[in-house]
Amino acid sequence: MADQEQVIFHPNFFKIPEDGKPYLTEAKCTKCGQLWFPKLPICPSCLNETFEDSPMDRVGTLYSYTVMYIPQPGLKAPLAIGYVDFANGLRVGAQIDVPPENIRIGMSLQVDSAVIREDKTGKQTISYVFRPAE
């Protein structure tokens, strides 16, 4: 549906290049060096307000997850949500686009983009999800 309205969720730290794979960005505090995701207005460690953004690895390891079996407005069930640990030490939560029976703690998952919600008017929200690593 070409003329369907779509909105990208969190474009300040979720990037979808026109000719590449979607990725997340880490925010490195320019004063104390602590990494954050998502980017925050101030560094909770040192109260600095400036950060250096860098692309994160796309692949991480599933730390934990849960499955929601009751549909919510705009969301279909079953819906898996989990935390993925990345090599930079950050832990990121998002929907897991894998049938619940195939999800395993410790599996390799990669960042991808998907429609995560659709409202009554058909407006779609696109955000990052985790899918099995290629």
Ligand SMILES: [Zn+2]
């Ligand atoms: Zn800091």
